[in-house]
Amino acid sequence: SAVISQKPSRDICQRGTSLTIQCQVDSQVTMMFWYRQQPGQSLTLIATANQGSEATYESGFVIDKFPISRPNLTFSTLTVSNMSPEDSSIYLCSVNDREVNTEAFFGQGTRLTVV
Amino acid sequence: AQSVTQLGSHVSVSEGALVLLRCNYSSSVPPYLFWYVQYPNQGLQLLLKYTSAATLVKGINGFEAEFKKSETSFHLTKPSAHMSDAAEYFCAVSGRGYGNKLVFGAGTILRVKS
Numbered sequence: 001s002a003v004i005s006q007k008p009s010r011d012i013c014q015r016g017t018s019l020t021i022q023c024q025v026d027s028q029v030t031m032m033f034w035y036r037q038q039p040g041q042s043l044t045l046i047a048t049a050n051q052g053s054e055a056t057y058e059s060g061f062v063i064d065k066f067p068i069s070r071p072n073l074t075f076s077t078l079t080v081s082n083m084s085p086e087d088s089s090i091y092l093c094s095v096n097d098r099e100v101n102t103e104a105f106f107g108q109g110t111r112l113t114v115v
Numbered sequence: 116a117q118s119v120t121q122l123g124s125h126v127s128v129s130e131g132a133l134v135l136l137r138c139n140y141s142s143s144v145p146p147y148l149f150w151y152v153q154y155p156n157q158g159l160q161l162l163l164k165y166t167s168a169a170t171l172v173k174g175i176n177g178f179e180a181e182f183k184k185s186e187t188s189f190h191l192t193k194p195s196a197h198m199s200d201a202a203e204y205f206c207a208v209s210g211r212g213y214g215n216k217l218v219f220g221a222g223t224i225l226r227v228k229s
Contacts, residue, residue: 033217042205042220043159043205043219045218048216094217103149103161103164104149104161104217106160109157
């Protein structure tokens with residue numbers, strides 16, 4: 001298994017600002033994922049972050065709004081840019097260590113409120 | 116598009132009663148299947164997973180699930196509910212039919228009555 005630490009655990013931000021969320025894993029992993037969980041809803045994949053290449057975004061998510069960094073095999077960041085109240089969600093980092101997603105471990109999430 | 120359906124957004128059981136949370140998937144290729152639990156204000160915890168080995172999978176906290184290919188189902192059960200089981204449960208699938216990405220169902224909130 002993998003232990004994932006996310007920071008911050010929660011934040012309240014002003015609209016128009018940006019927040020960078022950090023995800024640290026206790027072991028080297030090939031693939032890292034960022035999810036959004038809007039209030040009362042399920043998880044939606046934002047993007048897949050691979051070390052050494054551009055992140056791959058899912059339909060409805062763009063790099064300008066959610067830039068991602070993956071500088072090494074144990075760390076990634078997700079930035080929520082130019083925030084609006086609609087961005088209020090829980091953002092979760094997830095990892096697996098195989099090409100085929102046979103298991104996924106999640107961080108505790110970052111609860112973001114935009115006012 | 117491939118999908119995961121969880122029947123019932125809310126399920127209520129009495130303490131000590133059987134828990135049954137339903138999950139059906141749509142894929143022509145047998146997927147990998149997962150159940151996660153999310154307690155209030157916490158992240159997701161893996162309960163159990165099916166990855167093409169035994170069709171009856173035992174997980175943590177007394178939960179188990181059975182993969183039934185003919186019914187494209189992976190229902191989660193627990194013989195006797197405990198108050199601490201109250202949480203939201205997510206079924207998820209992955210594999211070739213899903214682009215090797217983890218796709219989540221809408222979730223089922225389990226309420227346990229005393």
